[in-house]
Amino acid sequence: MSFLELKDIHKSYYVNKEEFKVLKGINLSFERGEFVSILGESGGGKTTLMNIIGGLDARYTGEVSLNGKSLHDNNEKQWDAYRRDTIGFIFQNFHLISHLSILDNVMVSLEMTKMSRKDQIARAESLLEKVGLKEHMHKYPNQISGGQKQRVAIARALASDPQIIIADEPTGALDAQNTQEILALLDEIAKDDKLVITVTHSQEVADHGTRIVHMENGQIDRDERIKETFPVTDNPTALPTKRLGFTATVKMALQHMRYNLGRNILIIFGASIGIFSVLLMLGLGNGVKGYINHEIYSQVNPTSIMVAKNTNSQKPADSEMKQSDADRFGKLADVDHSKLGYFAQGTSIHYNKTNATQPMMQTKNSTMRSNLLKKGEQPKQGEIAITKSTAKKFNKQHPNQMIGKTITLYVPGMTANGQPKTMKKELKVSGIVSDNMGPTVTFNTMKTLYKENNVKFYPNFVTVKINEVSNVKAVQNKIKDYKITVKNKEKQQYMITGVGSIIDELNTYINLAVYVLAGIAGISLLVSAIMIIVVLYISVTERTKEIGILRALGVRKGDIRSLFISEAFFLGLFGSLLAVIFGYLVQWGINSISTNAISYSLVAITGGYVTFGIVISVVISLLAALAPSRRAAKLDPIEALSHE
Numbered sequence: 024m025s026f027l028e029l030k031d032i033h034k035s036y037y038v039n040k041e042e043f044k045v046l047k048g049i050n051l052s053f054e055r056g057e058f059v060s061i062l063g064e065s066g067g068g069k070t071t072l073m074n075i076i077g078g079l080d081a082r083y084t085g086e087v088s089l090n091g092k093s094l095h096d097n098n099e100k101q102w103d104a105y106r107r108d109t110i111g112f113i114f115q116n117f118h119l120i121s122h123l124s125i126l127d128n129v130m131v132s133l134e135m136t137k138m139s140r141k142d143q144i145a146r147a148e149s150l151l152e153k154v155g156l157k158e159h160m161h162k163y164p165n166q167i168s169g170g171q172k173q174r175v176a177i178a179r180a181l182a183s184d185p186q187i188i189i190a191d192e193p194t195g196a197l198d199a200q201n202t203q204e205i206l207a208l209l210d211e212i213a214k215d216d217k218l219v220i221t222v223t224h225s226q227e228v229a230d231h232g233t234r235i236v237h238m239e240n241g242q243i244d245r246d247e248r249i250k251e252t253f254p255v256t257d258n259p260t261a262l263p264t265k266r267l268g269f270t271a272t273v274k275m276a277l278q279h280m281r282y283n284l285g286r287n288i289l290i291i292f293g294a295s296i297g298i299f300s301v302l303l304m305l306g307l308g309n310g311v312k313g314y315i316n317h318e319i320y321s322q323v324n325p326t327s328i329m330v331a332k333n334t335n336s337q338k339p340a341d342s343e344m345k346q347s348d349a350d351r352f353g354k355l356a357d358v359d360h361s362k363l364g365y366f367a368q369g370t371s372i373h374y375n376k377t378n379a380t381q382p383m384m385q386t387k388n389s390t391m392r393s394n395l396l397k398k399g400e401q402p403k404q405g406e407i408a409i410t411k412s413t414a415k416k417f418n419k420q421h422p423n424q425m426i427g428k429t430i431t432l433y434v435p436g437m438t439a440n441g442q443p444k445t446m447k448k449e450l451k452v453s454g455i456v457s458d459n460m461g462p463t464v465t466f467n468t469m470k471t472l473y474k475e476n477n478v479k480f481y482p483n484f485v486t487v488k489i490n491e492v493s494n495v496k497a498v499q500n501k502i503k504d505y506k507i508t509v510k511n512k513e514k515q516q517y518m519i520t521g522v523g524s525i526i527d528e529l530n531t532y533i534n535l536a537v538y539v540l541a542g543i544a545g546i547s548l549l550v551s552a553i554m555i556i557v558v559l560y561i562s563v564t565e566r567t568k569e570i571g572i573l574r575a576l577g578v579r580k581g582d583i584r585s586l587f588i589s590e591a592f593f594l595g596l597f598g599s600l601l602a603v604i605f606g607y608l609v610q611w612g613i614n615s616i617s618t619n620a621i622s623y624s625l626v627a628i629t630g631g632y633v634t635f636g637i638v639i640s641v642v643i644s645l646l647a648a649l650a651p652s653r654r655a656a657k658l659d660p661i662e663a664l665s666h667e
């Protein structure tokens with residue numbers, strides 16, 4: 024049983040369904056310790072035969088067996104493993120990976136062995152030392168000579184300690200001096216128990232080996248042993264290998280990105296614009312919403328709501344809110360307390376022959392914020408807090424001096440038989456409040472005013488104080504759920520009034536506007552995605568040869584796919600990180616201006632938005648990578664290697 028045996032190998036190529044027979048029944052057997060040169064006319068099928076032996080081409084008929092075991096039924100993964108474990112390729116044009124250093128070129132093969140990382144590096148260094156390149160190991164392929172490149176290729180071919188070294192025209196691109204050095208190295212390899220098969224046109228190379236096989240017209244026409252086969256000293260002990268794996272693929276992706284740094288920075292910059300716009304829109308929307316809420320909440324207590332009767336009637340009796348209504352709300356979950364109140368329109372205040380009409384006035388209640396009191400005290404029984412503009416009307420120079428003065432309050436009312444009656448009461452000014460609020464008296468003061476004027480008093484709202492802002496909506500909904508039947512129609516018994524009740528709706532509209540804006544900004548994400556697709560497609564084309572090399576070294580299709588997907592992942596990740604940096608910078612810029620102008624930070628990018636931005640960016644990049652990475656993985660290794 025020979026080490027490597029070829030039996031009746033036939034191979035045809037088909038061009039436009041026309042068959043071209045290239046190998047027409049090859050029978051050969053090889054042993055370890057041989058240095059075989061395959062000679063023959065150009066186009067005679069030598070490379071085709073090497074591709075079959077090297078496990079790059081499985082589309083042939085006949086039998087190739089290694090140590091008596093046929094390779095015929097190998098599946099894709101077994102072929103990958105065969106190329107990793109058994110074969111070391113040396114190509115005429117070196118086929119080094121340009122974006123990896125000399126050391127890393129050798130490491131690609133070693134990373135597929137099960138050695139520890141430390142041992143892998145030690146072996147790579149010792150192999151480079153053996154080929155005389157240790158001091159050049161941190162250079163890149165474009166920084167060394169042709170002869171040196173071929174020596175790197177030899178070190179790489181030997182990395183996983185394969186039993187067969189296939190060298191296709193290894194000295195074709197070298198001068199006489201380098202040719203001698205490479206031949207000496209190949210000699211050493213054969214002496215080291217391995218089988219070296221070279222394809223060559225050079226008689227000098229052929230004469231150097233132990234055996235010459237000549238091909239003619241797709242068949243072997245001469246097979247002569249010119250030297251003794253080197254003695255084989257032990258059984259082959261190949262290094263156990265594994266697939267390239269996640270870490271090595273990711274590392275290689277990063278190395279490629281670093282090699283093309285300028286271009287990748289531009290792509291990352293392009294990709295970041297979309298995410299940045301979305302982040303800024305969301306942050307701005309959030310900030311503006313916060314600002315509007317802040318403005319409203321600075322005047323209205325967010326945990327208090329005002330409830331009135333749901334009626335269009337002008338009759339005070341129809342709008343009456345009773346203590347029983349207040350008690351009903353007071354019993355709802357999360358309600359702290361609930362109180363009757365009175366809201367009046369068309370009131371006026373008289374002082375010192377000057378009259379000031381008041382568009383609206385309400386009894387003091389929990390929806391009012393204490394900060395609306397600008398000077399003096401909150402009103403007690405028999406007192407009133409008047410607005411700043413009213414105070415100015417009465418005392419232009421010193422409005423604050425109105426505090427302590429007595430004014431007359433006029434309130435329009437209606438007698439029991441429907442006659443209008445203006446009620447009045449003298450009250451002491453206790454303080455001055457913001458114009459946003461209107462004059463304020465206590466509920467009891469208002470009640471007394473009605474009583475003194477003999478008009479029945481109908482409280483017309485209830486304020487409900489809720490324990491927490493987050494429970495307001497639920498309480499509002501419960502109050503809205505109380506129904507009453509009027510003329511056979513069921514309708515809501517109460518309505519919620521005051522600014523607080525519209526905050527929710529206002530926020531819904533703001534959110535809507537923000538999402539629309541972010542959506543428009545999102546269009547640039549689509550542009551980023553298309554850009555990444557284009558870039559990756561270009562990259563696949565550019566790197567076709569590299570893909571062929573990796574496949575020849577035994578890298579699996581899946582790992583080739585991971586390589587491109589990793590690059591896309593990093594483009595997306597770095598793009599979004601850059602976008603976050605830009606986002607925070609612009610946020611800082613806008614907020615410094617807005618804090619000066621309106622004492623509020625208008626942009627509020629949240630951690631949630633940042634996470635969303637990063638996730639979206641990465642997902643888009645990964646989706647964009649699907650098609651290009653699939654294309655890369657599907658490339659035929661032989662075609663990829665011969666790609667110009």
Ligand SMILES: Nc1ncnc2c1ncn2[C@@H]1O[C@H](COP(=O)(O)OP(=O)(O)OP(=O)(O)O)[C@@H](O)[C@H]1O
Binds near residue numbers: 064067
């Ligand atoms: N993919 C292919 N499709 C069609 N024909 C092919 C293909 N690859 C090779 N051939 C043809 O098969 C024949 C053998 O090619 P091969 O490369 O094996 O020859 P070779 O002996 O290595 O030649 P050379 O010494 O010039 O490198 C040639 O005629 C070539 O044109």
